[in-house]
Amino acid sequence: MIDVVGFLISWLTLLGIYAILALTLNFESGTSGVTNFGKVFFYGLGAYVGATLTVYLFLLLNGVDVSKTPPYDVSGIVLLGELAGKNPALNLGLLALSLATAFLVAGVIGYLLSYPIIRVGPAFVGFTLLSTGELFRIFLQHYEPVGGSRGLMSIPGPFSWVPQPRLREVLFLALVLAVLAATYLVMDRLTNSPLGRTLRAVRDDEVAALCMGKHVPKLKATVLFIGSGFSGVAGVLLAYYLTSVNPDMFVPAVTFNVWAMIILGGMGNLRGALLGASIFTFIDRALSFVTPQLGVTVISPDYVRGFAVGLVMVLVLLYRPQGLLPEGRVETVAWEELGGGASG
Amino acid sequence: MVLVANILEVKGVSKRFGGVVALQDVSLSVPSQGIVGLIGPNGSGKTTLFNVVTGFYVPDKGEVWFNDGNRSERIDGLNPNEVFAKGIVRTFQIPRLFKSLTVLENLLVTPFAQKGENPLKALKPSSWIEEERALARKAVSLLRRFGLLEYANVRVSELSGAHIKLLETIRGLMTPAKLFLLDEPAAGVEAGAAHELFRLVRELRSEGYTFLIVEHRIEILMQYVDYVYVLHNGQLLAEGKPEEVTSNPKVVEAYIGGGSA
Amino acid sequence: MLPGYPYSILNFFQYTFFYILFSIPLTLSYRNTKVINFAHANFISYGIYTAVFLNGLLGNTSLALACLAAFAVGGSIALVNHLLVFRPLEKRGASMSLIMIASMGLWIMYNYALYMLADIAHYYTLKNFISYGRIVYADVPEVELLGLRLQQSFVAGGLAALVLVASLYLFLEKTTLGKAMRAVADNPVLAEISGIPRNTIVNLTWLIAGGAAAVGGAIWTSFSGTVTPTSADAMILQVFTVSFIGGLVSLLRTGLGAVAIAFIENVGIAALNTYFGVPISFRPFLTFVTLLTILIAFPPLGAAGGLPFRFRSRKVRAE
Amino acid sequence: GGAAGQAPGAAQQAPKKVYTIGFTLPLTGELSSIGKIWEKVVYLAIDDLNKEAQAYGFNVEFKAVILDDGTTPEKALQNVQTLAQQGIKVIIGPAASSQVKAVKGFVDSNQIVLISPSSTAPTLAIPGDFIFRTVGSDAGQARVLATLAYQEGARKVIVFHRNDEYGNAFADFFKKYFSELGGSSIDVPYQTGLSDYAAEVASLASKVQSEKVDAVVLISFDTDGGNILSHAAESPVLSSVRWFVSEGPHGAAELKAPAVGAFAAKTKLLGTRPLFIGNPLYEDFKKRLKEKYGVDASVFCDTLYDAVMLAGWAMLRAGSSDGNAIRSALIEVAKHYYGVSGWAIFDEAGDKAYQDYGVWAIVKTDGGYDFKDVGVYERGSIVFTAKPYP
Amino acid sequence: MVGVLRLVDVYSGYGKMEVLHGVSFELGKGEIAAVLGPNGAGKTTMLNTIFGLATLHRGEVSFNGVKLNGRKPSEIVKLGVSYAPQLDNVFPNLTVEENLVVGAFIRGKDPGIRSDIEDILDLFPEIKRRRNQKAKTLSGGERQMLAVARALMTRPSVLLLDEPTSGLSPKAGATLMNKIKEIQQTRGVAILLVEQNVARALEIADRAAVLVGGKIVREGSADEFKSIPIERLFFGK
Numbered sequence A: 001m002i003d004v005v006g007f008l009i010s011w012l013t014l015l016g017i018y019a020i021l022a023l024t025l026n027f028e029s030g031t032s033g034v035t036n037f038g039k040v041f042f043y044g045l046g047a048y049v050g051a052t053l054t055v056y057l058f059l060l061l062n063g064v065d066v067s068k069t070p071p072y073d074v075s076g077i078v079l080l081g082e083l084a085g086k087n088p089a090l091n092l093g094l095l096a097l098s099l100a101t102a103f104l105v106a107g108v109i110g111y112l113l114s115y116p117i118i119r120v121g122p123a124f125v126g127f128t129l130l131s132t133g134e135l136f137r138i139f140l141q142h143y144e145p146v147g148g149s150r151g152l153m154s155i156p157g158p159f160s161w162v163p164q165p166r167l168r169e170v171l172f173l174a175l176v177l178a179v180l181a182a183t184y185l186v187m188d189r190l191t192n193s194p195l196g197r198t199l200r201a202v203r204d205d206e207v208a209a210l211c212m213g214k215h216v217p218k219l220k221a222t223v224l225f226i227g228s229g230f231s232g233v234a235g236v237l238l239a240y241y242l243t244s245v246n247p248d249m250f251v252p253a254v255t256f257n258v259w260a261m262i263i264l265g266g267m268g269n270l271r272g273a274l275l276g277a278s279i280f281t282f283i284d285r286a287l288s289f290v291t292p293q294l295g296v297t298v299i300s301p302d303y304v305r306g307f308a309v310g311l312v313m314v315l316v317l318l319y320r321p322q323g324l325l326p327e328g329r330v331e332t333v334a335w336e337e338l339g340g341g342a343s344g
Numbered sequence B: 001m002v003l004v005a006n007i008l009e010v011k012g013v014s015k016r017f018g019g020v021v022a023l024q025d026v027s028l029s030v031p032s033q034g035i036v037g038l039i040g041p042n043g044s045g046k047t048t049l050f051n052v053v054t055g056f057y058v059p060d061k062g063e064v065w066f067n068d069g070n071r072s073e074r075i076d077g078l079n080p081n082e083v084f085a086k087g088i089v090r091t092f093q094i095p096r097l098f099k100s101l102t103v104l105e106n107l108l109v110t111p112f113a114q115k116g117e118n119p120l121k122a123l124k125p126s127s128w129i130e131e132e133r134a135l136a137r138k139a140v141s142l143l144r145r146f147g148l149l150e151y152a153n154v155r156v157s158e159l160s161g162a163h164i165k166l167l168e169t170i171r172g173l174m175t176p177a178k179l180f181l182l183d184e185p186a187a188g189v190e191a192g193a194a195h196e197l198f199r200l201v202r203e204l205r206s207e208g209y210t211f212l213i214v215e216h217r218i219e220i221l222m223q224y225v226d227y228v229y230v231l232h233n234g235q236l237l238a239e240g241k242p243e244e245v246t247s248n249p250k251v252v253e254a255y256i257g258g259g260s261a
Numbered sequence C: 001m002l003p004g005y006p007y008s009i010l011n012f013f014q015y016t017f018f019y020i021l022f023s024i025p026l027t028l029s030y031r032n033t034k035v036i037n038f039a040h041a042n043f044i045s046y047g048i049y050t051a052v053f054l055n056g057l058l059g060n061t062s063l064a065l066a067c068l069a070a071f072a073v074g075g076s077i078a079l080v081n082h083l084l085v086f087r088p089l090e091k092r093g094a095s096m097s098l099i100m101i102a103s104m105g106l107w108i109m110y111n112y113a114l115y116m117l118a119d120i121a122h123y124y125t126l127k128n129f130i131s132y133g134r135i136v137y138a139d140v141p142e143v144e145l146l147g148l149r150l151q152q153s154f155v156a157g158g159l160a161a162l163v164l165v166a167s168l169y170l171f172l173e174k175t176t177l178g179k180a181m182r183a184v185a186d187n188p189v190l191a192e193i194s195g196i197p198r199n200t201i202v203n204l205t206w207l208i209a210g211g212a213a214a215v216g217g218a219i220w221t222s223f224s225g226t227v228t229p230t231s232a233d234a235m236i237l238q239v240f241t242v243s244f245i246g247g248l249v250s251l252l253r254t255g256l257g258a259v260a261i262a263f264i265e266n267v268g269i270a271a272l273n274t275y276f277g278v279p280i281s282f283r284p285f286l287t288f289v290t291l292l293t294i295l296i297a298f299p300p301l302g303a304a305g306g307l308p309f310r311f312r313s314r315k316v317r318a319e
Numbered sequence D: 001g002g003a004a005g006q007a008p009g010a011a012q013q014a015p016k017k018v019y020t021i022g023f024t025l026p027l028t029g030e031l032s033s034i035g036k037i038w039e040k041v042v043y044l045a046i047d048d049l050n051k052e053a054q055a056y057g058f059n060v061e062f063k064a065v066i067l068d069d070g071t072t073p074e075k076a077l078q079n080v081q082t083l084a085q086q087g088i089k090v091i092i093g094p095a096a097s098s099q100v101k102a103v104k105g106f107v108d109s110n111q112i113v114l115i116s117p118s119s120t121a122p123t124l125a126i127p128g129d130f131i132f133r134t135v136g137s138d139a140g141q142a143r144v145l146a147t148l149a150y151q152e153g154a155r156k157v158i159v160f161h162r163n164d165e166y167g168n169a170f171a172d173f174f175k176k177y178f179s180e181l182g183g184s185s186i187d188v189p190y191q192t193g194l195s196d197y198a199a200e201v202a203s204l205a206s207k208v209q210s211e212k213v214d215a216v217v218l219i220s221f222d223t224d225g226g227n228i229l230s231h232a233a234e235s236p237v238l239s240s241v242r243w244f245v246s247e248g249p250h251g252a253a254e255l256k257a258p259a260v261g262a263f264a265a266k267t268k269l270l271g272t273r274p275l276f277i278g279n280p281l282y283e284d285f286k287k288r289l290k291e292k293y294g295v296d297a298s299v300f301c302d303t304l305y306d307a308v309m310l311a312g313w314a315m316l317r318a319g320s321s322d323g324n325a326i327r328s329a330l331i332e333v334a335k336h337y338y339g340v341s342g343w344a345i346f347d348e349a350g351d352k353a354y355q356d357y358g359v360w361a362i363v364k365t366d367g368g369y370d371f372k373d374v375g376v377y378e379r380g381s382i383v384f385t386a387k388p389y390p
Numbered sequence E: 001m002v003g004v005l006r007l008v009d010v011y012s013g014y015g016k017m018e019v020l021h022g023v024s025f026e027l028g029k030g031e032i033a034a035v036l037g038p039n040g041a042g043k044t045t046m047l048n049t050i051f052g053l054a055t056l057h058r059g060e061v062s063f064n065g066v067k068l069n070g071r072k073p074s075e076i077v078k079l080g081v082s083y084a085p086q087l088d089n090v091f092p093n094l095t096v097e098e099n100l101v102v103g104a105f106i107r108g109k110d111p112g113i114r115s116d117i118e119d120i121l122d123l124f125p126e127i128k129r130r131r132n133q134k135a136k137t138l139s140g141g142e143r144q145m146l147a148v149a150r151a152l153m154t155r156p157s158v159l160l161l162d163e164p165t166s167g168l169s170p171k172a173g174a175t176l177m178n179k180i181k182e183i184q185q186t187r188g189v190a191i192l193l194v195e196q197n198v199a200r201a202l203e204i205a206d207r208a209a210v211l212v213g214g215k216i217v218r219e220g221s222a223d224e225f226k227s228i229p230i231e232r233l234f235f236g237k
């Protein structure tokens, strides 16, 4: 009776998007010690860049005058819906363009934002970024060209030319998983390299690292560039997935969910980030199948689910206080030298 | 002092913290390939001087010049990482190891401008793997020399006090800098290891490196240095060859004290 | 004359009181335990709902009683969190960020528990507790001052903030236990070695932090037009902002932060609106801009760390 | 746990066919106070639906699966997916337009019929999709509110409104219609989701003073609206101008407080709301909701109730679990359905075609203050059925 | 001689890891005993075990016949044992004076605290000048002095000192040693001293033990050790 395939597709898609965020946050905060409480900012930035680019170019390239038919008005929305499936090349081209632009825009802004946070400690870095995210959200609400408080909707997805919904969902899932795999590969290479080691050193003691010749500000900027770039990409995927963006989607709670994921899984451990994201999204979903069947009447059954999510989080932490997968050592060839040395 | 170039020259440096005068008009110079000692009572400003030289503090007055072979540069007021890049490495009196890294990793972090620290190259392991191997070999041999090899894969938060101190110094020695500033490398370290450390310093000197060393265990230090400066209350009290200094009554009075060795 | 006078000015004081009541406990708990406690919002919301349930179920109209009960409830929640979650985690070697996430878990649990409680209360009384109007208390006077009517919440909030600040000042500065509190925060292991009963102090810290914030919550019910289970969540960012201005460690700076943010949010936005036409929907925007400005212009030291890095390092001079 | 608790009485004959309707409601978050009332409405409606179906001889049972979406778009999508994966083809909710937008793609491509009882954003008036709304769009109500304000003598007003899709769109329409009538208005948006609006109200007061307006037009939801009115009641300046209010605060319990009641009387506060006035079904519905669950019918309770009824009858009529069939059946059923919110006919965009609007006030009763419908909008003007304020 | 502090067959370490493998040791009333040994031998761990900061796997630690096993550090201090650790031994954000005030915490409102602070600061003139300076800004040696000073504030009957002279100038180190001796003689405090500077330690100690690899390899009177090249013992066997 339960559509297991549908469940898996919808779960994995959202999981994939969150896992990208978790991997980047893990890289920034777990490995490098840039406590990024503003994850949602870069995520939202990517989503808006992708969405704006797609809807405007879609209309412009189809010869629509956006000053008369802006994409956030009903007429524009209806037009977008009609044009969405007409030209596969356009959809795919815009996907590529959106991904690249979102990566760059979010990355560069992350890079620039590292400037004001250089001289403050971790908690303040976090709050500075969080505040920036809130500023961004309020700005979006007032900024008409991206729809203001209406947001944008009817964003033509990359596969909206595929007629069968199931196939379309599978294709999108494949896209998400491919991006996830690429993110994982990059993060894995970076963390298990001299750079990863240096970043961990910066995390442990910025001052000592600086005195050991590490250009800490530049390193942080680089980390924020990479992390934010990938978060921006995740944002684009979200925009296509929901086919709409709205300022209210990008509230600090999103950031904290991602934090919960990486800490649950184990800070500084890439696979931990994936595991944390999986567990976190799974519990919430699985419970929403169960709780309505509980037969609770006095209180809303769904409250039981919300409560249980919090409880599971606390229990898992109590049971595994290092997170599920603790941080390992930086895996480079250096250890091979030790093998020879230790035996000798 | 005309023929031997001075790698480091401190000229009339002063530094105060609120009411505390930590350094007052201190001038000293370190000859290239020298092993120079810097001693003085507690709180006399030795560490502060290191901090000024390495860019940790900006001096209130005075200048610090660094002479790299043929070029002489003024380095006070630079950022610590820029000073490091010029070839000056310091160690901390109160160790500041990277606590969540293992012993081996702590050593591997130090070397400057590793290929694999560049994000783009980091993505391509083949570009840095050779360098990494070479560094690891160097680190392993250093660890072996000081009997720390068995701890190579241990996080430094699990080391004993003196091993932490020792590692702090060895970490500094991992990178081929021109001038090393060591802040009490032998504090708490057992005599055998301490001597080993100074022997290594001598070897490195013969390879062309220069050392400025703060140390209170003068019975060890004096066997290895060729020149000594004495600070007292932030001012230079005496300088000279080890024997001269240890027999200088002012130094005995202020620093070495009466009966003890 | 300032725009919005006199309401904006009154609100400025009113909010200062509230921010003191909400943020100083937060700063205190972080300073002494190094736990960034996301569940801090719960202390406030349970304080609010202690007063609401007392009023809605028992018809209580005494703010003093509500405050006492709120202190007990908030304090117990904080203690229970600490004893059942934070301390076991710490004993098992969990990092601070992990404990922070545990506090997020607790936050979620308590939020839903509050909704459940409201449901149960509804079941018995058929009253709506999810959205509850302002409570008028019988035991707090409204004061006339220079022709201005100071609401109950103004009187009670001012009094409570004063009591909190004065008693914390006396406690921290004048008693050894207060000094010991700072020592625990500074170096917990050494504190124990020195014979300071770290557990007692940490317990006490949580009791005060939870209790005082909850008292603030109880007084909030006599101020805000409507309270909901998410009232506290909606303001927690502001509360954190105030604490962050205090560097999370300095109570004095937190107090100044309370004044600054309350000023900006009330008088500041009104002035900008009047003279520059800035829409008042920019109020939260302004709060965060203030925070960013303060963080960048005067980076708080202490917990803030600080890198000896100068953007304009002197140019190298060569010969 | 099984679903046994749902069905009281013993099963006698052939097993009943079970129809499940999914709900995604704001049981937590900003709209939770309405969400909780809606939950009760759902119970009542499902109950009624079962009784009616039985009376007509159908051997079926309707069941509700209610999920909480916390008023967030992402959660709403997740709920809709979860419900769809249980084979549910008809979903009622979510409350906010931003949420409806986020689920639109999924319901359209999976052919799931979605009925929102409260989304009023004009941008969702899209023909041919699977989204239905049992309430008229904001444009209609804005016209009524403008008419009301103008007819009551206001010429210069401040439009104090939520800075979100609902508030901004509503305010835009209001300003348009109000200026067509000959009035002028000043736009004052306020940020949503705050815990309290005292600062906003203070700013509003100074604006009212400096601009010398006749009235404030408040466009809000219930919690923020209640909050704002409670604070406004404290201010002599704001008590000296007229107040005209959208449907949001209607039913908010905190507005029955004596201070607010007195304020309403002093400012002759009037509100508009989508309502088919003089509808005996509605009066009955209101009474039964109060009796059975102890809650007052607040805003959109009637549209939600009708949404459930329409969904149930459409499912019975379609007889299959094919989304397209249910969709067509729904359109058909609505053509002949007269419910607590009046005639339910949908226009080509799937929105309520004929929405009537009423005027409400807060009046003094024996027990204190209560909401009362005091007028209707008829052919371009407001006709009062009662005199709310002396 | 009665042992005030006794370790009987102690196995201890950190978590599951074992560092001490069967250490038995007795500190007599009013005596100074030196614990010597190479780096990483377990000297600090031995002190930590006494103070309940390491995990005791097996064996017994007692003070004046009171079992210390499983007690919290704060209880142990109240019994009259005080400890100046090797690392992290000051409160960095408290001033020198506050460090001392807090160090005397267990004495409550004892009016003698004020005068004790003055007395102890007189012992260490270097830090007396810095009494209102935060501990984190002290020089390495000043910090070390503060650590010892703080430990003295509880008026202990047993004092555990972990490398108190490391980082002190020769003069200051010698002075400190003399003061330790003086404290022992005037106040009858028993002192367990871990020290790298063997000669200096043996000068004031009554008894000594050598700890290697988590085991005591030799124990005896200080004079006995003076005659043997003790550092060979470190690597002996």
Ligand SMILES: Nc1ncnc2c1ncn2[C@@H]1O[C@H](COP(=O)(O)OP(=O)(O)OP(=O)(O)O)[C@@H](O)[C@H]1O
Pocket: B017, B018, B020, B021, B022, B040, B041, B042, B043, B044, B045, B046, B047, B048, B049, B093, E130, E133, E137, E138, E139, E140, E141, E142, E167
């Ligand atoms: N940030 C600071 N603020 C105030 N005083 C300081 C600060 N840093 C150092 N001092 C003071 O400056 C003096 C010099 O300190 P410094 O660390 O240079 O001494 P040192 O010679 O290295 O001593 P030691 O041998 O004990 O390490 C000390 O008395 C110290 O208290």
Ligand SMILES: Nc1ncnc2c1ncn2[C@@H]1O[C@H](COP(=O)(O)OP(=O)(O)OP(=O)(O)O)[C@@H](O)[C@H]1O
Pocket: B157, B158, B159, B160, B161, B162, B163, B188, E014, E017, E019, E037, E038, E039, E040, E041, E042, E043, E044, E045, E046, E086
């Ligand atoms: N917190 C810890 N966790 C795990 N292992 C530890 C910890 N602290 C110390 N060790 C290990 O226990 C052993 C003994 O350490 P200890 O600190 O007791 O040595 P020590 O004799 O005091 O040496 P030193 O002269 O260097 O101070 C060392 O091998 C060290 O690596």
Ligand SMILES: [Mg+2]
Pocket: B046, B047, B048, B093, B183, E139, E140, E141
């Ligand atoms: Mg020093």
Ligand SMILES: [Mg+2]
Pocket: B160, B161, B162, E043, E044, E045, E086, E162
């Ligand atoms: Mg030790």
